[in-house]
Amino acid sequence: MTIDWLKLDSKHCWHPFTQHGLDPEPLPVIGAQGAWLELANGQRLLDGISSWWACLHGHGHPRLVKAITEQAAQLDHVLFAGCAHEPAARLSAELVEHAAPLASQASPSGSQEPLARVFWSDDGSTAVEVALKAAYQSHLRNGETSRTTFIALEGAYHGDTVGAMSASEPAPFFEELSPFLFHVVRVKPNPEELAEAFADLEGRVAAFIFEPLVQGAAGMKMYDSSFLKEAQGLCQENGAFMIADEVLTGFGRTGTTFACEQANISPDFLCLSKGLTGGTMPLAATLCTEAIFQSFVSDERTQAFFHGHTYTANPIGCAVALESLRILREENTPQKLAAIGARIEAGLADLRENPRVKDLRRRGGIVALELQAEKSGYMAELGSQLRTACRNLDSVLLRPLGNVLYAMPPACTTNEECDRVVTAMQQVVNPLLDS
Numbered sequence: 001m002t003i004d005w006l007k008l009d010s011k012h013c014w015h016p017f018t019q020h021g022l023d024p025e026p027l028p029v030i031g032a033q034g035a036w037l038e039l040a041n042g043q044r045l046l047d048g049i050s051s052w053w054a055c056l057h058g059h060g061h062p063r064l065v066k067a068i069t070e071q072a073a074q075l076d077h078v079l080f081a082g083c084a085h086e087p088a089a090r091l092s093a094e095l096v097e098h099a100a101p102l103a104s105q106a107s108p109s110g111s112q113e114p115l116a117r118v119f120w121s122d123d124g125s126t127a128v129e130v131a132l133k134a135a136y137q138s139h140l141r142n143g144e145t146s147r148t149t150f151i152a153l154e155g156a157y158h159g160d161t162v163g164a165m166s167a168s169e170p171a172p173f174f175e176e177l178s179p180f181l182f183h184v185v186r187v188k189p190n191p192e193e194l195a196e197a198f199a200d201l202e203g204r205v206a207a208f209i210f211e212p213l214v215q216g217a218a219g220m221k222m223y224d225s226s227f228l229k230e231a232q233g234l235c236q237e238n239g240a241f242m243i244a245d246e247v248l249t250g251f252g253r254t255g256t257t258f259a260c261e262q263a264n265i266s267p268d269f270l271c272l273s274k275g276l277t278g279g280t281m282p283l284a285a286t287l288c289t290e291a292i293f294q295s296f297v298s299d300e301r302t303q304a305f306f307h308g309h310t311y312t313a314n315p316i317g318c319a320v321a322l323e324s325l326r327i328l329r330e331e332n333t334p335q336k337l338a339a340i341g342a343r344i345e346a347g348l349a350d351l352r353e354n355p356r357v358k359d360l361r362r363r364g365g366i367v368a369l370e371l372q373a374e375k376s377g378y379m380a381e382l383g384s385q386l387r388t389a390c391r392n393l394d395s396v397l398l399r400p401l402g403n404v405l406y407a408m409p410p411a412c413t414t415n416e417e418c419d420r421v422v423t424a425m426q427q428v429v430n431p432l433l434d435s
């Protein structure tokens with residue numbers, strides 16, 4: 001079947017994270033409903049990875065569609081410098097309320113400052129960029145001029161803007177750009193290593209940035225929550241901020257609304273995007289404490305936070321995010337996602353016995369199957385075999401991360417659909433495990 005617009009795509013579009021010299025033609029997607037994507041040839045694919053981890057409740061959710069439509073008719077967009085609007089005000093309050101238990105759980109005595117302010121941007125990278133800039137500049141506003149270093153986790157991925165790339169593991173994506181990236185100290189999720197880094201960098205750390213519990217792009221690597229509790233103590237002792245990048249883990253993916261809940265920590269900055277709008281609109285939020293916000297409040301204009309994007313706090317994005325949060329609360333989305341993850345994990349459990357399977361792991365609704373590979377990571381040779389096998393699937397969309405095949409479908413996924421994901425994952429790995 002010839003699809004005329006696919007020729008235009010091939011001639012004019014430049015796709016993300018795509019090697020146009022190697023990769024096959026993109027899938028021509030013409031519609032989406034629930035857990036399913038519809039292709040131009042009539043084929044349907046179950047969205048096993050929630051369209052890059054964003055689609056939360058399912059595609060085309062009637063309540064989300066209604067929220068978008070109504071808001072578009074009322075107020076589509078207005079600049080957020082010097083103007084305010086109800087969807088952003090209400091969503092800011094709502095996010096602060098959702099994040100409130102973090103501080104009260106982390107410190108029942110009330111000594112932990114809650115997240116109180118929201119800075120709006122467009123995507124995960126910009127949410128991180130805002131946090132990095134504001135962390136450094138907040139120290140400056142407080143007279144601390146030597147806090148010029150960030151600590152991040154090995155294998156981290158925080159996005160594609162310059163600050164976010166600097167905080168991310170350079171290999172394999174960003175090494176070439178190193179002349180333009182700032183130096184970041186990297187540690188394993190291990191309290192001794194982090195303590196050592198703080199000791200080496202005495203008084204010079206602006207913030208420790210991390211993906212809590214699950215390092216997505218690293219291959220859905222999972223680490224123990226106890227590390228984060230110790231990390232919070234170390235950040236506090238050393239006067240450094242904690243930046244939790246919950247762009248992937250936020251809104252229930254790990255079984256709780258925020259992954260930080262499971263670690264009993266309350267960060268100074270919380271970066272959110274992806275599931276924020278249920279996966280429908282590009283929107284991101286960087287939450288911070290009132291003290292951080294106040295450090296920029298001054299009678300001198302030069303002390304302001306000079307950052308803002310054209311679509312900052314886009315009203316349509318905010319309106320649909322408000323509705324998505326209502327659904328999350330009413331339907332207990334984190335629990336639904338965890339049940340989906342548990343069913344997929346159980347379906348794959350037999351594979352644990354296979355010597356070529358390195359690990360089968362799960363956090364909430366994220367299930368990852370890691371295969372033994374000579375060279376692991378995104379560029380693992382096995383990765384291209386897995387990619388090809390995924391592309392040959394006729395009923396589920398999966399996209400491996402190197403030698404790791406994972407599933408993270410939306411919360412509307414039924415038991416029967418979970419079983420399809422299991423079958424598809426088995427179909428992908430079995431020939432490689434038997435060969």
Ligand SMILES: Cc1ncc(COP(=O)(O)O)c(C=O)c1O
Pocket residue numbers: 123124125126128157158159160211216217245246247248249273274
């Ligand atoms: C943890 C994390 N932070 C930041 C980002 C960047 O988000 P975006 O692609 O929306 O810029 C991602 C994207 O996958 C991510 O997983």
